[in-house]
Amino acid sequence: MAVIACGALGGHLREILARRGWRAELHCLPALLHNRPAKIALEAERLAHQALARGQRVAVAYADCGTYGALDEVCARLGLRRLPGLHCYDVLAGPERMRAVFEAEPGTYVLTDFLVRSFDKTVLAELGLDRYPELWPDYFGHYRRLVWLAQEQEPWLAAEAERVAARFGLPLTVVPTGTSRLERELESLITGDGLWSVGHPPQKNVVGGPPTTNEAGAGGGP
Numbered sequence: 001m002a003v004i005a006c007g008a009l010g011g012h013l014r015e016i017l018a019r020r021g022w023r024a025e026l027h028c029l030p031a032l033l034h035n036r037p038a039k040i041a042l043e044a045e046r047l048a049h050q051a052l053a054r055g056q057r058v059a060v061a062y063a064d065c066g067t068y069g070a071l072d073e074v075c076a077r078l079g080l081r082r083l084p085g086l087h088c089y090d091v092l093a094g095p096e097r098m099r100a101v102f103e104a105e106p107g108t109y110v111l112t113d114f115l116v117r118s119f120d121k122t123v124l125a126e127l128g129l130d131r132y133p134e135l136w137p138d139y140f141g142h143y144r145r146l147v148w149l150a151q152e153q154e155p156w157l158a159a160e161a162e163r164v165a166a167r168f169g170l171p172l173t174v175v176p177t178g179t180s181r182l183e184r185e186l187e188s189l190i191t192g193d194g195l196w197s198v199g200h201p202p203q204k205n206v207v208g209g210p211p212t213t214n215e216a217g218a219g220g221g222p
Contacts, residue, residue, distance in 0.1 A: 002051035002189060004044050005061035007031035008114040009088060012151060012179045013061055013186065020183075025056070031114065035126050037066030044169055045074045059189035063087050081192075083185050088112065091185055092149050092177045103174070107144035109168065116161045122153045133135065138170060147173045 001024040005013050010023050010028040019022055027047050033040050051058045060082035062071060075082050088111050089098050103110055115122065124130045127139060141148060146168055148161045153176060165172035 001025065001059065002047070002054075002056045003025060003059050003061050003186075003189070004051075005046045006028065006034075006065065006088065008034070008112065009061060009091075009182065011114075016179065016183050017188055020187070021039070022103060024059075024190060025051075027051070027129055031118070032122060032126060032195060035122075036057050038070070040065055041067050041070035041074050044071060048074070048078055048080060059186075061186065061189065081189055083189065089149060089180055092151065092179070092183060093175060097175075103146055105145050107142055109140070109143045109146050109170075111146060111148040111164060113149075113157060116148065116157055116164060119160075126199055143168060143170060145173060146170050147175055149175050149177045151177060151179050 001022075003013065003017075003024050003026050005026055005028045007028040008031040010026065010031075012163070013028075014026055016022075017026060019101060029040065029043050029047070033043065037087040040062065044062065047058070048058050058078070058080050060071070060075060060080050063083050065087055071082060085091050086093055089112070092112065093101075098110075101110070112118075118129070127135070129136055129139070147164045150157075152163075153174070158174070161172055161174070202213075
């Protein structure tokens with residue numbers, strides 16, 4: 001079994017696979033592909049072809065992740081299944097919960113543990129804001145709050161999330177999610193017992209703004 005995964009979920013997936021004793025090879029694509037989502041389907045297909053040529057079953061540990069159906073087309077063509085949802089936020093917290101988050105405040109920027117840990121690199125450096133801080137309002141001026149979907153509420157991680165919120169100058173809402181939902185969806189992919197199929201089309205994002213690892217439709221921008 002080969003699991004093609006988003007690098008932003010890699011640490012959690014590796015821990016789950018080891019703890020559950022599932023015999024699967026984990027192949028993580030760079031998390032920074034979220035800044036260039038058009039490449040996600042291409043890279044996932046490349047790895048899938050390699051694994052299929054080795055005679056392996058393949059599962060795709062990605063949600064749609066800004067590919068607007070391109071990843072679904074790859075899955076349909078190769079007979080694969082992926083994680084449900086528009087983005088990893090749906091996988092971690094559930095689509096209904098995320099819908100409520102954005103209905104309460106459309107201008108919400110969402111953090112995961114990965115984004116909290118890597119914000120300076122995956123967001124600031126990737127957008128050039130470490131070199132051109134005057135562009136911050138152009139990218140983030142329309143946000144009104146931050147929501148941290150917390151997989152682990154370690155004190156140092158909480159302090160980092162507060163630091164990111166302070167940079168925005170916005171309040172931080174902590175939504176504990178753990179990884180139980182991700183684990184259930186991964187089990188569904190590996191055992192083949194899940195009900196989700198590629199027949200669920202992705203939806204367009206509703207909040208504007210330049211693309212970042214916080215993809216639009218998931219807070220306007222893992």
